[in-house]
Structures are given as C-alpha cells and as structure tokens.
Amino acid sequence: MKHNCLSEGISFRGRVAAFALGLWILGGCGVADDIDAAGVDHDTTMDTVDLNDTTSTEPSSSGSETQTAPSDTDTPPSNDSATGADTHGNGGVDSDIIHDSGVAGDSAGHNGDTDTNGSTDPSGDTATDTTSPPDTFGDSDTVNATKVVIDADCADSATTLREAASCRTPPLKVGVGLEGSDFQDIQKAGIHFNTCFPRDYLTWQDVEPSEGDFTHWENIDAFMNSAAAEDLSFLGTALIWHTHLPAWLQQSTGRDRVLSLMKNRIEKTMAHVGDTIHVWDVVKDAIMTDADTGEGNPRMRPTVFYQEVGDDYIKQAFLMARDYADSNGWTNTGLYYSDYSLEAHNDKSHFARQMIEDLVTDGAPIDGVSLQMHLGPYHNIPTISEVAEQMAFYNGLGLDVRISEMDINRCANAISHQQQLELYHDITELCVQNPRCSSISVSALTDEIFFEWFFGPTSCTAATASAMLLDSNYNLKEAYYRVLTALKGQ
Numbered sequence: 001m002k003h004n005c006l007s008e009g010i011s012f013r014g015r016v017a018a019f020a021l022g023l024w025i026l027g028g029c030g031v032a033d034d035i036d037a038a039g040v041d042h043d044t045t046m047d048t049v050d051l052n053d054t055t056s057t058e059p060s061s062s063g064s065e066t067q068t069a070p071s072d073t074d075t076p077p078s079n080d081s082a083t084g085a086d087t088h089g090n091g092g093v094d095s096d097i098i099h100d101s102g103v104a105g106d107s108a109g110h111n112g113d114t115d116t117n118g119s120t121d122p123s124g125d126t127a128t129d130t131t132s133p134p135d136t137f138g139d140s141d142t143v144n145a146t147k148v149v150i151d152a153d154c155a156d157s158a159t160t161l162r163e164a165a166s167c168r169t170p171p172l173k174v175g176v177g178l179e180g181s182d183f184q185d186i187q188k189a190g191i192h193f194n195t196c197f198p199r200d201y202l203t204w205q206d207v208e209p210s211e212g213d214f215t216h217w218e219n220i221d222a223f224m225n226s227a228a229a230e231d232l233s234f235l236g237t238a239l240i241w242h243t244h245l246p247a248w249l250q251q252s253t254g255r256d257r258v259l260s261l262m263k264n265r266i267e268k269t270m271a272h273v274g275d276t277i278h279v280w281d282v283v284k285d286a287i288m289t290d291a292d293t294g295e296g297n298p299r300m301r302p303t304v305f306y307q308e309v310g311d312d313y314i315k316q317a318f319l320m321a322r323d324y325a326d327s328n329g330w331t332n333t334g335l336y337y338s339d340y341s342l343e344a345h346n347d348k349s350h351f352a353r354q355m356i357e358d359l360v361t362d363g364a365p366i367d368g369v370s371l372q373m374h375l376g377p378y379h380n381i382p383t384i385s386e387v388a389e390q391m392a393f394y395n396g397l398g399l400d401v402r403i404s405e406m407d408i409n410r411c412a413n414a415i416s417h418q419q420q421l422e423l424y425h426d427i428t429e430l431c432v433q434n435p436r437c438s439s440i441s442v443s444a445l446t447d448e449i450f451f452e453w454f455f456g457p458t459s460c461t462a463a464t465a466s467a468m469l470l471d472s473n474y475n476l477k478e479a480y481y482r483v484l485t486a487l488k489g490q
Contacts, residue, residue, distance in 0.1 A: 148435050155488040161469075161480070162194045164487035168432060173439035174487065175235055177405060179452075183226045185445050188474060190230025197235040197441065198223050199453070203244035207269055211248050211261075214268045224276065235404075235441065236277040238284035238338060239266050240317045242303040250304050258308040259316060266320045275330045279439070281338035281370050281404065282321045283314050287348055287355070292378045294341035294348030314355075315364040322365035334438070338370035338404055343390055344382035353393055360397050368400035368438070375423060376409035376467070377456050384426045395436045403431055405443040407450055408479075409467035411460035420466075424479045428486035440483075448472035 154167035165174040175195035178185055189196055200206060201220040208214055224234060240262060252258055270280070286306070290296030300306050305313040318335055325333040337356060342349045359366050371390065375381055391401045406427065408420045415423070431437035444450035447470070451462035462472055469480040 146435060148433055150432075150489040155490075158484070158488060161192050161484055161487060162190075164484055165194055167488065170435055170438075172432065172437075172487075173233065173235070173402075173441070175439060175441035176445050177441065177443045178223075178227075178445065179449065182449075183222075185449070186223070186226045186232070187230055189445055190227075190232050192469075192480075193232065195233040195235055195439065195441070196227055197237050199237075199444075202237050202269065202273075203241070204249065204265060205244040205246050207272075208249075208265060209246050214272075217272055220273070224273065228276075234273070234277045235439065236273070236280035238281045239269060239321065240282060240305060240313075241284040242301055242305075243285075245304070252304060253308055255309050258305060259313075262305065262309075262313070262317060263320045266317065267324045270321065270324050275328070275333065278332055279334040279336060279402070280321060282335045282366075283317050284338040284370075285340065286314055286337075287339055287352055289341075289346075289348045289351075292341060293380055294344065294346035296347060298347040298351035315359055315362060318359070318364045318366050334367040334400065335365060336368045336370045336400075336402065336404075337366060338372060340372040340374050340405075341380050342369070342371055343373055343375070344380040344386045345389075346380065349390060356394070356399070357397060360399070366399065368402060369394045370402050370404035372443075373403045373406035373427065374443070375407070375415070376465075377411045377414050377460075381415060384423075384430065387427055388430055391430060391434060391437065395434070400436045400438050401431075401434070402437060402439040402441075403427065404439070404441050406441065407443045407467040409450075409454065409456055409460070409465040411457045411465050417466075421479055421482045424469075425482040425486045428483045432486055432489060442469060444468055446470045446472050446474060 149169040151167045151169075155164060158164035158167060161174045165172045173195040174193055175197060176189050176193045177199045178189060178196050179199050186196070198220065201223055206219070207216055209216065227234065249261060252261060266282075270277075286301055286303075287298060288301040289298050300311070305317075309316065314337070321333075321335050325331075325335075337359075339348070339352060342352050356366070356369060371387075394401050406424075408415060408423050410417070410420055428440055431440050444453075445468065447462045447466055447468050450467045451460075451465055454460075454465065454467070456465065466477075469477055469483060471477055
C-alpha cells in the first residue's frame with residue numbers, strides 16, 4: 001500500500017519544521033528536486049550534509065554506489081565497482097559528504113556558494129556557521145553540528161567499523177549489545193566497535209530486587225570495567241521499562257508512591273555509573289499495538305507506571321533524569337525515548353510521532369529518539385525512504401536520532417540475502433550522512449547470541465535468521481563489510 005505523507009497524521013508544526021530543514025515530504029513520500037528524505041542534497045560536488053541549507057543544486061546523475069562484497073567471509077569487498085542505477089532502494093541517496101581536505105574531488109567544479117557568515121568553503125558549497133548554541137540538551141558535538149565531514153585518508157585505511165566511525169565529524173558511535181557474563185565477547189567487541197550497552201545488569205530487577213536494596217552492582221561494575229579495558233564507551237539501557245520489573249514494584253499502587261520509586265531508581269542508577277554513560281534510554285517501549293509490526297490499535301502499554309501515575313509518567317521520568325544530570329553538572333547527558341517498529345509507516349509510528357511531539361510541546365527535556373531497528377519477522381521491513389522520513393520528522397522537532405539495537409533477520413525468507421545487505425548499508429548510510437544521528441548499534445555480536453533471545457518464528461534457527469554482522473563462529477560476514485563501506489561514506 002502506498003502511503004501519502006500528507007494524509008498520515010503529520011502535524012502542521014511537524015511539516016513546517018521539516019520544510020525548514022529541506023525535508024519537505026510530498027505526495028508519495030518522495031522529496032522535491034534534489035533534496036532527499038534524509039536532508040542530503042545531491043550535488044555532484046559531494047557537498048556537505050547541511051541541515052540549515054535549503055538551496056537546490058544540480059541532481060546527481062550517478063545514483064548510488066553498489067559495493068561488491070564477498071560471501072560470508074572475512075575478505076573485504078572491492079571498492080571500485082559501481083552501477084549508474086540506484087540499487088539500494090533509497091531513492092538515490094549518494095555519499096554526499098565532504099572530505100577532510102575540503103576538496104571533494106568533483107568533476108562539476110565549484111558552485112561558488114558562500115556560507116551564512118560570509119566565507120566560502122573550499123568545495124564552493126554552502127557551509128553553515130556551527131557556533132550557534134544547541135537547541136536541545138545532550139551531546140554538544142551532535143546538537144551543534146550542521147554538516148558531516150569524513151576524513152578521506154582515514155576512511156581509505158579503515159578496516160574495522162571502529163576505525164571507520166572515527167573518520168566522521170561530528171563523532172559517531174558504533175556499538176553493540178553485549179551479554180555481561182561473556183567477557184570474551186567484550187574483548188572481541190573492542191576490536192570492531194567503540195561503544196556498547198549491557199543487555200542485562202542494569203534492569204530494575206537487577207539493581208533493586210527488593211525495595212530499597214541497591215547493593216547488587218557487582219555484575220555491572222565487572223562489565224563496565226572489562227569494557228573500559230577494551231576502550232569501549234557505554235550507552236545506557238532503559239531506566240523505565242515494562243520488562244524485568246521485580247514483583248514488589250508491579251504490586252505498588254498510588255501515583256505519589258510510584259513516582260517516588262521511579263525517582264529513586266533513576267537517581268540511584270545514574271549515580272552509580274556516573275557520567276561514564278552519556279546517553280540514556282529513559283523510557284522504552286511505552287507503546288503497544290496488536291502486532292509487533294506496529295499495526296492495530298496503538299495505545300499506551302498498561303504498565304504499573306501508566307496505570308498508577310497516568311499519562312504524564314514519561315514526562316516525569318525525563319524531568320527526573322534531567323534534574324539529576326544537571327544537578328551533577330552532566331550537561332552532555334542525552335536523554336532518549338526508545339521503541340521498536342517506529343521505522344516504517346504504521347499505526348505505532350504515527351502514534352509515537354504525536355506522543356513525542358506532545359512531549360516536546362509540553363516541555364519534556366527529551367533530546368532524541370532511539371529507533372531500535374529490529375527488522376524482519378515479526379517486526380517491520382521498512383523501505384529506506386520510510387526510515388529517512390522517520391528520522392526527518394524527529395529532527396524537525398529539534399531532536400537527535402540514533403539506531404539503537406539493529407538486527408535484520410531473514411527468518412521464513414521474508415528478507416532476501418541481497419535485501420538484507422542493502423538495508424544494512426543504506427540505513428547505516430542514512431545515519432552517517434545525518435549530523436543529528438549520533439550512533440548506530442547492533443543488538444548482538446553474533447548470530448548465535450542474537451538467537452538466544454530472539455522471539456521470532458519457531459522454525460527459524462540462528463543460521464537461517466543470519467541476523468547479525470558476525471556469524472556464530474565470530475567470522476565477519478558480508479553484511480559487516482556493507483556497514484563498513486557505508487561508514488566510510490561510500
């Protein structure tokens with residue numbers, strides 16, 4: 001079914017904000033002229049990604065590059081094969097990112113545009129003064145940025161995701177979810193990633209199994225110490241979530257009591273880990289639908305928080321987290337809302353848009369949205385343009401976005417091998433090109449680890465799901481190299 005963005009419940013405020021960023025979405029969710037849904041203009045000069053530049057330039061005639069990658073082996077793909085067609089299904093998103101030298105190596109020459117403070121960048125393309133104050137809390141390196149720059153020499157020599165991510169300005173985190181008990185995996189993760197998050201050890205059940213008993217930090221401490229030894233930074237898992245709740249909490253009643261418990265949980269957890277975590281998913285999975293694809297009767301999940309506190313529990317959680325961070329001088333702590341199946345047009349994503357816009361309007365100190373990006377059965381299989389449109393909407397509200405738990409499973413052959421490769425490449429590319437996309441994380445290190453907690457078709461196996469970037473024997477797969485290529489701006 002083709003969706004018309006102007007009939008999908010996008011508010012007038014959201015459309016105006018999106019238009020101001022050059023992201024005006026027309027009838028069939030396409031974009032006008034040469035500005036794509038990610039806010040990237042397709043000048044053949046390989047322009048910077050500039051969120052404040054709404055000028056039009058010549059459309060690219062080259063289409064997207066298609067990298068030739070190996071089968072599921074550890075041999076990197078060739079970087080010299082390309083077609084003139086858009087084979088990624090992303091509406092022709094090119095790698096329009098200026099290189100560190102300031103000269104993009106274009107064949108079209110300079111276009112002579114000047115920036116907003118009167119200077120001309122070496123490529124001749126519009127540049128924007130990035131010294132204006134941020135309009136949100138959170139990582140100032142992200143919220144102040146209006147363009148993406150990739151160091152060409154750095155990218156050419158990068159052989160791991162970690163190395164390639166270091167070539168981008170503003171800084172990009174590339175992370176992985178880890179089971180805290182397997183410290184060997186933490187060592188392996190440090191080779192390929194620069195950040196991580198624990199899949200366990202920070203849940204409410206873990207840190208406060210009985211009321212007031214915040215003495216169970218040994219596991220998360222061991223995890224964080226091991227990760228720090230591998231030079232891995234940390235992403236904070238959900239402070240308020242409906243799963244892994246102790247029984248005593250679920251039996252609690254009364255608005256004031258539950259708010260007090262939320263505040264205690266948030267402050268004790270943030271206090272223990274300190275400012276080593278710069279991004280928190282404050283509230284996670286607050287919305288539910290009849291199906292995990294996001295279709296059918298979107299509504300607030302009937303958690304103890306929603307039932308006892310009411311509609312404003314999400315705002316209250318963000319206020320608690322922001323107040324605690326600010327009281328400790330942690331001004332760069334980013335606070336995000338996280339959910340699954342927000343990547344495509346569906347009932348849940350439309351409901352979430354309105355909910356988050358209302359939070360922003362109501363003054364909730366929310367900095368961004370974590371798109372979990374669980375793709376394949378039983379979740380979404382979005383188009384690239386849909387993912388770009390979701391990012392554009394939240395950026396239009398003044399929020400950052402991040403890809404927080406990506407996996408693309410191929411159960412029941414719902415996604416082909418080639419489609420999986422294109423999705424991994426193109427979704428990564430969308431984030432790399434967007435200066436308001438702060439990180440890309442995958443949900444697990446290997447196919448086998450992913451399958452240990454996967455809730456998909458019972459007929460599926462770790463091998464047939466083949467969801468991650470490393471196989472069950474820790475070999476780098478073709479998907480790994482597609483992500484590496486996108487991180488390089490190719």
